[in-house]
Amino acid sequence: MNAASLTDWVPIRVHRQTDRFMVDWCYLGQERFTDPFFEQTLTHQLRLPFNQLFRPQTTLDEVVELAAARSGVPPAGFIFHMSRCGSTLVAQMLAALPQNTVLSEARPIDAVLRTSQCDPSVTDEQRVAWLRAMVNVLAWPRSPAEAQCFIKFDSWHLLDLPLIQRAFPGVPWIFLYRDPVEVLVSHARMIGSQMVPGSLDPALFGLTLEAAAQLPPAEYGARVLAAFCAAAVRQRDESGLFIAYRQLPEAVWTTLAGHFKQAWTEAEIDRMRQVAHFDAKSPGLQFVADSADKQRAARDQLRQVTEQWLMPLYRQLEITRTMADVNHGSQQLPLEYVRLEQVG
């Protein structure tokens, strides 16, 4: 296998085979990643009989060689999020522009970050090299227009931000968040994989697997989300920007554009604005605002665990975001903050 023979192919799966990590590839051709999630684009492609038969394999180390032989478009921005907070909308808006390759929760990226969990001998240096290479080959341009890539990570990948920043120093990132009551109501209606005890290492949330399994779902979920929000607060640096759900979609062509150093035309902004009229996860449906509905649906127990585990962090996110927006000039200091300043 060489870079030339794998032109128009894309990694779809990373798996362990005896003592090596293997990568399966699928033919993608000129298809862009315009579906809400990476996996949906692959599902379409894997319906083709050709892709059901031909499945080249390489090792992860060979992916490093492939990346060295042919460059992908560089990452221009990373999207981290607490889940169910508009991140798919942001990804879809960016993917609407032909110059953007958008990798939305790409399974091979998650698999690379998790290699150390299934093989403790994997070093951070290896994960950095593999992550760089995997992003590179996923971002091989499929059309002359593609010039940059944006990666929307899975929500738990914020916990790997230090390693991701080692792999891609200086790439700006955003953290999207929402009123945690609304996020937990969303998971109560349709649980995300990260909210199932054992899908992520419970030690990340200060729990054993046994303790995690015995918690009410809302409380376990609150502690998972709290870990993500705490990581955002703890790790925010000059390359990080917080964006609240209620600022969408306008924040994409205002604060996000500046942070990601994008200079979009009015026509491009209008194209993104049109995307925002539709449900990001089901683009055939019109978008329906649901914050009020989720607030009404929140039960006392959910509100109690939210107050205990999440509201202090949410307030920190809000304060940090607001102060950054004030410094940027995009927002005036709220009156309650002016009073605090006067009190000293």
Next chain:
Amino acid sequence: MQEPLRAITDRAAFITAVVEAGRAHGYAFTGEDVEAAMRVNQRSWLERWII
């Protein structure tokens, strides 16, 4: 060789074309062999959550 095969969307027609292409290149595998290989790959995709 691959490009004409990519354009075929009907599974049965695809398998026939693969067998014929193989024969043209000196290989003697059957349609059942092709089906089996496709099933292996489909299963590996279903197992993608396992690293």
